[in-house]
Amino acid sequence: MTSATLAVAPAHGGEVAAADDAQGRCLICAGPTDHYFSKTYAPYPGSPFPQPLTVDYARCVHCGFVVSRTHQQMSGAVWSALNSSWHHHYENHLDQKVSNAPPYAQQALAIAMLHREGLIDAGDALDYAAGYGSLAKCLARYFGLRARLFDRYVHDGGNDYLDEAELGRYALVINSAMFEHVLDRAALDEVNGLVADGGVLMMHTVVCERIPKDPDWFYLAPMVHTAFHTNRSMELLMQQWGYAASLYAPAAKSWFLFKRGHPALPRLEGAVRDINHALRAPFFHHKAGFVDYWKGF
Numbered sequence: 001m002t003s004a005t006l007a008v009a010p011a012h013g014g015e016v017a018a019a020d021d022a023q024g025r026c027l028i029c030a031g032p033t034d035h036y037f038s039k040t041y042a043p044y045p046g047s048p049f050p051q052p053l054t055v056d057y058a059r060c061v062h063c064g065f066v067v068s069r070t071h072q073q074m075s076g077a078v079w080s081a082l083n084s085s086w087h088h089h090y091e092n093h094l095d096q097k098v099s100n101a102p103p104y105a106q107q108a109l110a111i112a113m114l115h116r117e118g119l120i121d122a123g124d125a126l127d128y129a130a131g132y133g134s135l136a137k138c139l140a141r142y143f144g145l146r147a148r149l150f151d152r153y154v155h156d157g158g159n160d161y162l163d164e165a166e167l168g169r170y171a172l173v174i175n176s177a178m179f180e181h182v183l184d185r186a187a188l189d190e191v192n193g194l195v196a197d198g199g200v201l202m203m204h205t206v207v208c209e210r211i212p213k214d215p216d217w218f219y220l221a222p223m224v225h226t227a228f229h230t231n232r233s234m235e236l237l238m239q240q241w242g243y244a245a246s247l248y249a250p251a252a253k254s255w256f257l258f259k260r261g262h263p264a265l266p267r268l269e270g271a272v273r274d275i276n277h278a279l280r281a282p283f284f285h286h287k288a289g290f291v292d293y294w295k296g297f
């Protein structure tokens with residue numbers, strides 16, 4: 001199989017990518033990285049790559065975080081073209097669709113439950129990278145909770161979308177399906193920077209103990225997935241960002257990260273035990289640090 005190699009200037013990501021990644025350091029822990037494996041993606045209608053594209057993935061020796069060096073080296077224009085063409089193609093060919101949407105109903109339920117228990121404040125919530133606002137619509141329609149929305153690329157015309165200049169800091173920042181699309185540290189730090197002191201970051205992505213060394217791993221199927229997080233790399237991110245404890249809701253496939261100083265921290269573990277007891281099911285898992293729920297795929 002022939003494959004195209006990229007000969008484009010590493011423009012995307014700017015200064016931060018240059019600071020860490022140019023030396024091949026991990027963008028989570030700055031540890032050394034090794035080439036892990038490569039995967040060749042076939043062209044698809046509208047792709048900026050008319051030939052098969054071989055993508056190289058690097059893995060951090062220390063925390064196991066994996067990132068696509070090939071995507072990092074794409075220019076902003078090529079990366080943007082890849083994203084829009086990929087989503088356009090697969091939205092119009094649902095039979096071939098490989099990416100699955102977050103479980104919005106279960107996410108909304110988890111948010112509503114924690115809000116009702118007084119463990120999070122969903123009255124001051126921002127859905128960052130909200131896309132078409134599906135989660136916010138579910139929160140409003142079934143739970144009467146209103147979240148503001150921000151998405152740099154999608155604007156559904158609703159009044160709840162904020163412009164970038166309007167962004168502040170929020171008691172609850174919701175972030176679904178973005179952590180696997182980042183190319184640099186700045187994109188992650190931007191999300192964390194929106195969380196108020198003593199606030200909560202809710203995140204939905206795939207995190208596992210060890211990224212499989214397997215080009216056929218399901219999570220690599222979307223050509224726009226670039227970053228693959230491990231329990232260790234998330235634990236380190238939490239420490240760096242000042243989060244003390246987390247909850248994981250398997251039904252919602254979402255974590256809730258609680259900042260140090262969050263008022264509910266002292267009673268969080270007991271409150272989760274009460275919720276699970278009432279539901280007769282382990283709806284939430286609690287841990288000081290990152291809930292390392294997924295051990296393998």
Ligand SMILES: [Zn+2]
Pocket residue numbers: 026027028029030031060061062063064065233
């Ligand atoms: Zn690392």
